[in-house]
Amino acid sequence: MTVSKSLIVAAAVAILGFAAPADAQSYPTRPVKIVSPFPPGSAIDIISRVVADKLTQGLGQPVVVENRPGAGGNIGATVVAQSTPDGYTVLITSSAIAAAPGLYKTMNYDPVTDFAAVTPIGVLPNVLVVAPNNSKGIKTVADLVAYAKKNPGKLTYASAGTGSATHMSDEKFRVTAGFEAVHVAYKGTPEAMTDIMGGNVDYMFTTMASGIPLILGDKLVALSVGSAQRSPLLPNVPTTGEAGVRDADYALWAGMFVPAKTPREVVTRLHSEVTKAVQQPDMKERLAKLGADPMLATPEQFATQVKDEIASNIELIKKAGIQAN
Numbered sequence: 001m002t003v004s005k006s007l008i009v010a011a012a013v014a015i016l017g018f019a020a021p022a023d024a025q026s027y028p029t030r031p032v033k034i035v036s037p038f039p040p041g042s043a044i045d046i047i048s049r050v051v052a053d054k055l056t057q058g059l060g061q062p063v064v065v066e067n068r069p070g071a072g073g074n075i076g077a078t079v080v081a082q083s084t085p086d087g088y089t090v091l092i093t094s095s096a097i098a099a100a101p102g103l104y105k106t107m108n109y110d111p112v113t114d115f116a117a118v119t120p121i122g123v124l125p126n127v128l129v130v131a132p133n134n135s136k137g138i139k140t141v142a143d144l145v146a147y148a149k150k151n152p153g154k155l156t157y158a159s160a161g162t163g164s165a166t167h168m169s170d171e172k173f174r175v176t177a178g179f180e181a182v183h184v185a186y187k188g189t190p191e192a193m194t195d196i197m198g199g200n201v202d203y204m205f206t207t208m209a210s211g212i213p214l215i216l217g218d219k220l221v222a223l224s225v226g227s228a229q230r231s232p233l234l235p236n237v238p239t240t241g242e243a244g245v246r247d248a249d250y251a252l253w254a255g256m257f258v259p260a261k262t263p264r265e266v267v268t269r270l271h272s273e274v275t276k277a278v279q280q281p282d283m284k285e286r287l288a289k290l291g292a293d294p295m296l297a298t299p300e301q302f303a304t305q306v307k308d309e310i311a312s313n314i315e316l317i318k319k320a321g322i323q324a325n
Contacts, residue, residue, distance in 0.1 A: 027266050031062040033089050037076025038160065039069045039188030043124055043207035043290060047254045048092040050286050051121060054277035059269075069188055072096050072161035072324075074107070077257075081109035085259035087266035092121070094165045095253045098309035102317040103163040103324040111257075111310065117303040118256040119271045120295035121278060122287050125227030126169040126205040126252055127212075128240065129220040131197055141223050141243035144203060148179035155181040158192035158204040162324050165252040166192070168313065169205035169226050171320040173240060176248040183322075196220065207252060208233060208291025226250055233291050253295060255302060271299055 032055065036048040048065045055063040068076035073096040083089040097111045109115070130138050136155070138144045148155045157174070159167035162185045174181055184201050186192040189210045195201045197219050205226050212233055214220040224240040225231050228249050240248045256274060258267060277283050278294040287294060297305065 027087055027263075027269055028059050028061045030088065031064060032059065032087070034063060034065045035076045035080050035089060035091050036065050036067050037069060037073035037091070037093050038067070038164075039190060040067055041190045041210070042069075042160065042188050043209035043252075043292075044073075044092060044094050044254055046209050046290060047121060047287070047292070050283065051092060051256075051274060051277065054280075054283060055270075055273055058273040058277065070161070072100065072103070072163035072167070072185075074100055074104070074109075074163075077111070077115075078108040080257065081114040081259055083259055085262040087258060087262055087270065089259070090118070090270065091115070091257045092254060093257065095168070095251065095255075095309060096161075096164045097255075097257070098306050099163040099165075099168050099313045099317070101310050102314035103322060112303075112307060114260050115257040116260055116262050116267055117299050117306055118258055118267055119274045119299065120253055120255040120297050120302050120305070121274060122290075122292035123251055123253045123295050124207055124209065124290065124292045125225050125231055126166060126250065127208055127215070127225050127231070127234065127237070127291075128173070128203060128205050128223040129193070129196060129211055129215065130203045130223060131199055132218060132221050134202060135199060136202060138203070138223075139221070141238075141240065141245060144223065145177050145179060145245065148174075148177070148181055152180045153182060155179075155203070156184050156201045157181050158184050158186060158196055158201040160189040160192060161185050161187060162322070165250070166205050166207065167322075168316065169250040169252065171322060172250040172316060173205065173226065173245060173248045175316065175320050177245045193220065205250075212291065231291050232288075254292070255295075255306075267299055 036045045038044045052063040080091040157170050215222045222237045224243040
């Protein structure tokens with residue numbers, strides 16, 4: 001019996017048509033890499049490593065973290081956006097990804113079209129810190145604002161990079177309080193806080209994860225928490241609103257993304273594993289020690305959140321006159 005050439009072609013097309021879903025359903029078959037676009041020791045790096053441990057268990061394959069810091073998270077994001085969309089290179093980044101479109105006239109990626117949103121992981125309040133014996137004598141938010149208004153442009157504030165979530169927190173506070181100060185951008189939070197402690201820069205909004213050890217060690221003083229509610233880690237520290245600057249909240253979150261065109265089955269698998277992980281008691285405890293609360297949302301809900309934040313950040317960036325370095 002002979003088989004026609006057309007039947008052979010039809011069979012081949014059918015096999016190829018089913019190959020991608022089958023591969024996606026068997027995902028992963030080799031190690032997975034999480035790119036963290038911020039330095040070791042930063043909040044996003046710490047969260048990336050916590051998630052990597054859980055995913056190693058859930059996926060049954062090693063999950064490793066690679067740091068690619070710089071440009072407010074854009075270097076690492078570009079690496080992932082340009083990687084093969086197969087689920088083996090993923091991005092865990094901060095809400096800085098939603099600030100980038102308002103900052104850069106040209107970018108090597110688009111956070112909406114070049115990525116598929118997988119899931120949020122957690123929301124982290126920032127904390128406003130100064131050195132204990134700072135040269136300006138600042139001990140409260142009121143002190144800081146009063147000095148800044150009396151001495152326009154004399155205060156300096158640090159961030160983990162232009163457009164980073166720490167920078168956006170700084171700017172939301174500064175614009176809302178209505179004063180001028182000089183921004184000093186660093187490659188990451190640890191370097192910025194070193195200069196805060198050394199008196200080279202006056203203040204910054206840092207992450208709880210990075211700030212708590214230094215605050216508890218009396219190397220930094222917490223003036224306020226940049227969220228709507230006080231943090232259980234710093235129950236005696238007021239929110240920025242309670243301290244007199246209302247509507248200055250800025251949400252720092254961590255979330256997972258993969259390159260656009262990653263198979264839907266892979267996105268679903270990653271979303272499922274991360275969602276299960278953040279609801280486990282030990283994971284909740286580890287996030288709580290970072291000052292983070294788990295966030296739950298579908299990929300579609302998370303994608304909508306990112307789009308909405310891009311629009312609001314563009315407005316803030318225009319008001320603050322922020323320009324990327």
